[in-house]
Amino acid sequence: MDRLEAMAMLVSSVELGSLSAAARRMRIPVSTLTRNVNDLEALLGTKLLVRTTRKLTLTDAGNEYVAAAKQILEQVDEQERRAAGEFQTPRGELVVATPVQVARLRVLTVIDQFLAQYPDVRIRLLQSDRNVDLVDAHADVAIRIGRLRDSSLVATRIGALRVVVVASPGVLEKHGGPETPEDLRDFPCAVFDSPYLSPWRFRNPGAEETFTVAVVPRLLVLSPDAAVDAAIDGIGATLVLEHDVAEAVKAGKLQYILQAYEVEPLPVHLVHISRHIMPAKLRHFIDFAVPKLRAELASFGRTPEI
Structure with missing residues (x-):
């Protein structure tokens, strides 16, 4: 058993919450990882992990050992990088x-x-x-x-x-421009499903608190490019980041709407x-x-x- 490798397997298992996930990350068979962790416990003469079908739990000894193992592995990695010249020369x-x-x-x-x-x-x-x-x-x-x-x-x-709402001139002419964010509930929308833009959030002029509006998308997409293209094509309004639409707005293909209700950038x-x-x-x-x-x-x- 290579003790440093076994430490790395143990630490990875704890970080990921399972032996199988750690084995996948390290690209080794689960049996190999399990054997090394067992050998490490046998060498130390104490139980480090309590394994159930649902999760891994560290024993008190395991908590102390994993904390020390992380420091040791970081120091070894640091020294290897230093020896390779990575800390002196960008490479x-x-x-x-x-x-x-x-x-x-x-x-x-x-x-x-x-x-x-x-x-x-x-x-x-x-x-x-x-x-x-x-x-x-x-x-x-x-x-x-x-x-x-x-x-x-x-x-x-x-x-x-900035987080902005835009729509094409054609859509605004056909449906009329929404005057408040609540109007978007009945307005055609193309929605970019994003962790930092969903749900659609607004702020009343002069207020600090924000509120959300639950729009019903005519089109739901997974990229800002698709949302912007859909808005240009007249599918509906969309909410994206300002730099996503700056060129389209400059070219007159899209217009900013509801600017008074924008949240803080x-x-x-x-x-x-x-x-x-x-x-x-x-x-x-x-x-x-x-x-x-x-x-x-x-x-x-x-x-x-x-």
């Missing part, structure tokens, strides 16, 4: 997680410039409109839209984005896990990307004057 793979549309509109250009400047770095881009768990995804850094919930992450604000942060020593590839990427992304988002996030 190796950098995993960046970002919402799909933010990647397309804002991040890819910055990544292209970064790669041109740092030829020994490779980037793997994880694009998802659901917040990716940095630990589970083995991601180094992520861009998050909305209020941050995980206080353990180190966050750098890079801007904000959503903050946009670049986040990463706190580390004692940061790898050079991550440190250089943050230093490189933050000012460029702030410049990219500088024209957005201002509440309109009505």
